[in-house]
Amino acid sequence: MVTIEFLGPINKKPLTLDIKNLSELSMLLKDDQDMVKWLENCAVAVNDTMVSSKDVELNSGDKVSLLPPVCGG
Template identity: 55%
Template sequence: MAKVEFLGPIGRPSLDVDIANLNELKDYFKEDKALQEWLGICAVAVNDTLVCDLNMPIASEDKISLLPPVCGG
């Protein structure tokens, strides 16, 4: 199963998911209203590489990171 990690202020433990692509991950979280707000503003990385294509295939050993926007100086 692929591992989803929620970084920064999202504040959730990692989760193992059995999905074929990022579209399926989006559907997986569709009932979670609090997480939906984060998904609208987060960047997504697969194996530490930023991605934009929701049809990107996901393998069982992949790590998916949800990266919320940050401020800093």
């Protein structure tokens, strides 16, 4: 199982899913209307390492973090 954490203003509780890659996660989250607006702009980290491809293979015990853009001063 893979843990999905939503950081910052996404304000969603973590999920535990049986998925094999980030493409599967993307497909699942596109069905959630609250997530659609975040998906295009979020950075993604797997086990605290930034990734840019949806083809990243996921293994049981991995953690995926969705990081929305942040403004600050």
